Amino acid sequence: MLTQGKAGEIFERIKKFSTAERVEVLFSGGKFALTRFANNTIHQNVAEENYTISVRTAFDGRTARATTNKFDDESLRRVVTASESLAKVQHRDPDLLPMPDAGEAAASAAKKTRQIPSRYFAGTAAITPELRADGVEKIVGIARKHNLTTAGIFSSSESVEGIFNSHNLSDWYTQTAADISVTMLAADSSGWQKANSPDVANLNPSNLAEIAAKKALDSAHPRQIPAGKYTVILEPAAVLDVVGFMFWDFGGMAILDQRSFLTDRIGTKLFGENINIWDDVAHPLQSGAPFDGEGMRRQTLPLVENGAVKRVVYARSTAERIRRSECKDKVGPIEATGHGFPLPNEMGEMPLNIVFAPPQNPQTVEQMIASTERGVLVTRLWYIREVEPYEKILTGMTRDGTFFVEDGRIEGGIRNFRFNESLIHMLSNVEAMSTPVRSSGEESFDMVAPAMKVGEFNFTEVTKF
Structure with a gap:
């Protein structure tokens, strides 16, 4: 080495x-x-x-x-x-x-x-x-x-x-x-x-x-149910892959370029009261270097508290630029936070050590299922793309274990869905969360994320498999 x-x-x-x-x-x-x-x-x-x-x-x-x-x-x-x-x-x-x-x-x-x-x-x-x-x-x-x-x-x-x-x-x-x-x-x-x-x-x-x-066996012979809005139980990998699309917007350069969905929204309550998110490289379940692309130490920062967006992260030069900008009074604390990419680059910075805070009353996935009258259990999501950037509407598909839940029980596998869902809407309708765990997916970076039970999740189309 x-x-x-x-x-x-x-x-x-x-x-x-x-x-x-x-x-x-x-x-x-x-x-x-x-x-x-x-x-x-x-x-x-x-x-x-x-x-x-x-x-x-x-x-x-x-x-x-x-x-x-x-x-x-x-x-x-x-x-x-x-x-x-x-x-x-x-x-x-x-x-x-x-x-x-x-x-x-x-x-x-x-x-x-x-x-x-x-x-x-x-x-x-x-x-x-x-x-x-x-x-x-x-x-x-x-x-x-x-x-x-x-x-x-x-x-x-x-x-x-x-x-x-x-x-x-x-x-x-x-x-x-x-x-x-x-x-x-x-x-x-x-x-x-x-x-x-x-x-x-x-x-x-x-x-x-x-x-x-077990997921493959339990979802065998999937039946088709209509597209529509369902209560959905997202396992941690599914949560990670979909919410990962919003953290590029938690950087000062994205605010300056007006390509962030947080533009004119920092300090406002954008999500549900139960959503608290940190960037914390020192968390015991996180990984990665404790310094950024210029050698500045990564700070541990609250990004979202009780649903309100508190701040974004900054590279050194972005912090200096935003202090001179028209939006300097609308972005929360301004300081170099140790999140810059190596220079030169066009993206600026982003938080890479995302940690969802534990909920007050965590539930297991099994408890979420037991409390669901009619819904869908999702193992993971894939082929996710952004449809509309300001409301953060994403589209994608379920795969590798999608189940129908009725009267508190899994009633077998169903054909996969395509979804169109706003992250703002989704994180404003979280009915329950599990204790966050280190999670890995295929569409985003690893983070410490919970399973989530979400109301009114929008499935728009049924696949043929």
């Missing part, structure tokens, strides 16, 4: 090759391995170890970046020359700030930040192809026991992220991760489960396989 010490040596060599006023280098990469299976057999096993360095140089308000994965002197000279050549032909950016120094980064660390738990686990780093194959063997055994066909992946990784700049700022982060995704297929139905964690000990391949198999 690339170490912080070795990265520091590479940075010193890069500085010697550069003629720029300021230099910043991002390090990323690590070891990644994946075992893929389909039709009840392993058909692919791959492994890679790769590290990249991304060099940003700056001259008098001009900046650009170039990247390489070769660390010999000649390759480093070439990447520095490429970055400098690109920077010199850019238009001058009046909003480009000097790179932060160690003092500014330290000051950001003192604001609303908490100690980050270790997310490097030796057991995860030591996963071998044989251990992944053992996990797949358990999954396949469960599929065969139920006369099902299974497909999915079991992956593991050991990764690093680091930043160094010519203002004496440096930071480094290491993490492990393991990921299992299981799909179970029957003749006319399917089931799915997915989980990941920095600690492989938190993953149970057999448990995931049994849940996916």
